[in-house]
Amino acid sequence: MLDMHCHILSGIDDGARDLKESVKMAKIAYKDGIKHIIATPHFCRSVMCEPDVQYQKIEELRHALRREGIEITITPGNEVRLESSEFVYVHEAAGDYLYLDPNKRFILLEQRWSHYNEQSEEICRWFLSRGTTPIMAHPERHDFFREQPELLVRLIDLGVWTQVTVDSLLGKNGAEAEQFAKMLIRRGQVHVLATDAHSVKRKPNLSHGIRIMQQLAGEEQVQALLTRMEIIRQSALGE
Ligand SMILES: [Fe+2]
Numbered sequence: 373m374l375d376m377h378c379h380i381l382s383g384i385d386d387g388a389r390d391l392k393e394s395v396k397m398a399k400i401a402y403k404d405g406i407k408h409i410i411a412t413p414h415f416c417r418s419v420m421c422e423p424d425v426q427y428q429k430i431e432e433l434r435h436a437l438r439r440e441g442i443e444i445t446i447t448p449g450n451e452v453r454l455e456s457s458e459f460v461y462v463h464e465a466a467g468d469y470l471y472l473d474p475n476k477r478f479i480l481l482e483q484r485w486s487h488y489n490e491q492s493e494e495i496c497r498w499f500l501s502r503g504t505t506p507i508m509a510h511p512e513r514h515d516f517f518r519e520q521p522e523l524l525v526r527l528i529d530l531g532v533w534t535q536v537t538v539d540s541l542l543g544k545n546g547a548e549a550e551q552f553a554k555m556l557i558r559r560g561q562v563h564v565l566a567t568d569a570h571s572v573k574r575k576p577n578l579s580h581g582i583r584i585m586q587q588l589a590g591e592e593q594v595q596a597l598l599t600r601m602e603i604i605r606q607s608a609l610g611e
Contacts, residue, residue, distance in 0.1 A: 373404075373406050373598075374407075374410070374602070375408070375410070376410045376480070376507075376535070376564060376566050377410070377412050377451065377509060378397075378401075378410065378568065379413060379414075380394050380397050380409055380446070380569065381426065382429070384414075384426065385419045385421070387413060391432060391433065395436050395442070397569055397572055399440070400572065400575050401444060401567075404578055406444065406567075406578055407443070408445040408446075408447070408605050408609075409447075409576075410449040411446055411448055412451040414453065415450040415452045416453035416455060417455055420468060426470065427448060430446050445609070449470050450469040450471075450479075451482050452481050452482065453481075453483075454495060456491065457491040471504065472507070472607070473607035477504060478504065478604055479505075480535070481495075481506050481507065481508055482508075482510075483509075483516075483517075496530055496531075496532050500530060500531050500532075505531065505532070506532045507563070507564065508524070508534050509568070511556070512536055512545070512549045512550075513545050515548075518548055521552075528561055535562075535563070538566070538580060538581030538584075539568065540553040541553050541581050541584045541585075554584075557584075558589060560589070562585075563600055564597060564604070567581075
């Protein structure tokens, strides 16, 4: 399985505290059946890690995982916050943040926590016109999406994918997020599941999410989800 949203790298954002914790998170993920993690540190006004620094961190982690015999593939990415369209375009042009794959077929986008970015549709159209599918991180955790689900439906209609976080399905992000996440699954509006793991406590737990999805939506939807995740995985490997 692929985990395409994970703050496994240390010393960049609010994810793993140090390399030791990164390795522990990888161990938990491996036991859960995850074989590939796309590292997605935040890219926002307060955290802008240069790609070269991330590549170096990934090399360090790969080395540590080899030493421990943990066979997980780690590839780079970012969780890019929709601060403003200018923020997204200027930093894209400068190559300051990373897509989920070298082919730039997928990008992980996050809404601000304070309020919905009204330029979201314009920004998503811009990515789509360049052959990139934007993936909206954890819509169930944002109150504006819960209050106005049509905002999300409009993005989905454009071709945007949604990523629900397993912790939300487990009720760890509150009852409202849990309910909304489950409703999105029942409506067939969830394209991928991911862990958004930040530590050994906020940990990788993908298989649990898949089981919940199976109960809520059935095997066919789970297979479609796994197929989409496999497409992202292959693209992350440059295939
Ligand atoms: Fe995240």
